[in-house]
Amino acid sequence: MSTSDVLFERSGRIATITLNRPSRHNALTLEMLRAIDAALQQVEDDSDVRVLTFRSTSERFFSSGADINEWGDIDPEAMGSRFIRAGNRLFRRIAELDIPTIAVLSASALGGGFELALSCDLRYASTNATVGFPEASVGAIPGWMGCQRLSELVGTSRTREMVLLGEPISALRATEWGIVNEALPGDQLDARVDAVCAVLQRRSQASLSVGKRLLRMCESSHPELAHEFAASVCKATPDALEGVKAFREKRHADFRQAVMTRNTSSHV
Structure with missing residues (x-):
């Protein structure tokens, strides 16, 4: 399944879900969440798929987070029961896939986009990318389990720093903290991810x-x-x-x- 904002393709034994809404910095909508969910169903139904990668067509953002134009005007009850619940179900499904998942952060991942990356098993980033939770600057919080997943990676102190200050950190610092597996120059990122995918396909x-x-x-x-x-x-x-x-x-x-x-x- 592909939509204009979410693309899905399979090459050999590698499946790729690509966020394709560059005009809105790949801000995530409910429609995009549903399209990703449909793509995951195809992955689960195809026993030949060995690795799933998440990518972006935007030069500036892997994803800037949940689309504030969509959630900004909904009532508090719907915020929890619809928007947050939909994202949590989807990201849990990603985390529980039986095959390895890789977030390819060729650009910055913020808010919900960062939470999407955290739901993957591995994260490889361009040195020009940043990651972070800017929600405090708009009166929100990371609602898609980002606090828990980040805390599992880096502990409570650094999680508090990222959530409370709301300031993104560089991919290099994220690598030092253990959030990103490796940060590379942008022109080397795809080759490194391809090499990792090749190794994973040879494993049991x-x-x-x-x-x-x-x-x-x-x-x-x-x-x-x-x-x-x-x-x-x-x-x-x-x-x-x-x-x-x-x-x-x-x-x-x-x-x-x-x-x-x-x-x-x-x-x-």
């Missing part, structure tokens, strides 16, 4: 998927993650294969046979 898909869930378990207290992980481990056992086979053959499962198969395989 199962290891990446399970590894991402394990990292999420380490970073949070959400019990559903432990259930996801346990279910995946159980599904990988010979018992699971025997159970499904027995159900389809309308017989009682013989888990002793599954154990024998496992033991025999271990000695091969």
